[in-house]
Amino acid sequence: MSWWKEKRTYRYLFLAILIGLILYFLYLVRQLFLPFILAIILVYLLNPVVGRMEKRGSPRVAAILILYLGVIIVVTGLFMYGVPRMVNQLETLVESIPVYTDQVEGMVQNIQQSFDNSTIPPGVHQIVDERIRWAELRLMGMVRQVMDLLLALLGNLFNFALAPVLAFYMMKDLEHLKKWAISQVPGEWTTDVLYLAKQIDHVFASFIRGHLTVVLIVGVLTSIAFMLIGLQFATMLGIIAGLAELIPYFGPLIGAIPAVAMALLQSKWLAVKVVIAVFVIQQLEGNIISPKILGHSVGLHPLAIIIALLAGGHLFGIAGMLLAVPLAAIARILVSFAWEKLN
Incomplete structure (x- = not known):
């Protein structure tokens, strides 16, 4: 029998089409990957502790919930201590930016003045000026990137809240998921x-x-x-x-x-x-x-x-x-x- 008439050929073709459709679907919903990625990170971090607690006799679900409670207490404590401190530092930084900007501008002006008073060839002088302006633009770009990152974090609060829920179900049924995945392999x-x-x-x-x-x-x-x-x-x-x-x-x-x-x-x-x-x-x-x-x-x-x-x-x-x-x-x-x- 010719290879294109064998059932195995149609099975492989079906699997190839199915995998292609799945990959295309994942591409379409790629914006939803963040909570799953965060959930996987949580599983890697917390599952070893859950495993140790389970070996000592705790039911798996109870071990996960106890661990979550401990993590919530620690994170809440860090937020209660760290967030006010960070807010105060950010307020101080905002108030200090004009002072720091004046200092940086003064340093740049001194550097430019020293170049103006030197005997550097005009071509080299122009290159140095261009590099200084390039550095200023790069610093401003870095500040914008940091601000964009902070805004992106605020915009993903739902994803951060969803990640622990996904991680809970992943850890709860982790062994079943592993066995199911192995059973799907030829x-x-x-x-x-x-x-x-x-x-x-x-x-x-x-x-x-x-x-x-x-x-x-x-x-x-x-x-x-x-x-x-x-x-x-x-x-x-x-x-x-x-x-x-x-x-x-x-x-x-x-x-x-x-x-x-x-x-x-x-x-x-x-x-x-x-x-x-x-x-x-x-x-x-x-x-x-x-x-x-x-x-x-x-x-x-x-x-x-x-x-x-x-x-x-x-x-x-x-x-x-x-x-x-x-x-x-x-x-x-x-x-x-x-x-x-x-x-």
Whole structure:
């Protein structure tokens, strides 16, 4: 019998059409992905604790609800302490912006005046002026991006509220979902699919649990250090430094720039203290915190990580840099698996 008359051919064709329709549907509803992504993150963060509580005799649903109650208490406490402090710092920042703007303009004018009084060739002088104006535009663009991000967060409050509900049902029926997914895999593919799923799950677990733990530790340490040395807006700058830890290699530099810039507007000696504090915390993070929590989790060469970060940043900006490492690690797993199968 010819291959186009076999039932298997029509089955594969049907599956291909079905997968195409599903992918097209997912593309149409891509704006709804955020609560599911947040729910998956919550599952990765909370499910290990639920599993331990279940092993000690707690029913799974009760363990999830108890854990949710604990998380609500902690988050409420942080909001009660952190939100007023953040609001006060934002109000102070808004009041201080004109002063800081005058200081920056004065520094720029002094630099331009020094160039005007120097013997720099006109062509080089023009290039420097263009770079200064470019830097000013870039700073204004960064401010607009931050404001757009804050507005986007406010506009996604429903998604943030929906994520815990989705995460509850995912954790409640997680084992059933796993068994159902395995049952849908053809028997001859089961071993390979389970192997790939385990490897990819390890990457996601390491990135979500490990990196977010590092973010929290570095953010808290940095905020405390900035408070102790008397830096204004220490909490906000500490949060920025902590979140920047999600970006390997370049993250510490990205997180330190706002703090150093703010310190320079207060005093040069304070800027030196900020640099020292960031250096000490980064040494702790690089030599103690990350090795203990992350280890060599993603299995990528440092050069591959840097290339992935540069490519992600070039294509998708900060979001691309945040996702570059886990996506590169997953790509490595898939390519290695395909290479082994082809040999």
